[in-house]
Amino acid sequence: MKHAMIALAALGATVTAGTAAPAFANTEQKQTIHVEYADLNLATAAGQKTLNQRIIKAAREVCGMDRAVTGTRVPTRDVLQCFHTAKAQAEKQFAAILTDQRLGG
Structure with missing residues (x-):
């Protein structure tokens, strides 16, 4: 069974303003969010x-x-770069999904 979701991952420093943060808080961490699309008809605009x-x-x-x-x-600047990179990555996955659906996959 295929899972109808796009994994959106981003590398970024996680620093929370106004709270005590551990010494390793400035290290880069990979975060992933899954974007569901099973409820959508991707053949429509x-x-x-x-x-x-x-x-x-x-x-x-x-x-x-x-x-x-x-x-x-x-x-x-880091947040903006992260946003643009993550969005581009998800759009690539989205394009691949559309191509797969058009080919009957």
Whole structure:
């Protein structure tokens, strides 16, 4: 049985502002979020749009774009790079899924 999900992974430093963090908190950790699409009809523009919105939301979450940082609302360069990399990775998986479905897989 195939699992209808895209794995969205990102490498990034996890630093939480305003809390005590262990000494290893600045080491890079890999985080993964699965984006479900079994409920979507990817043959339609609406289904593809919904999946794209889910990918963006998951990329923002896995990279911490919505995490509040004291003093600014602007994401750091590392967070933006993480977001763009994670989104591109998920879009590649999405394209492969669409190709597979078009070929009857």
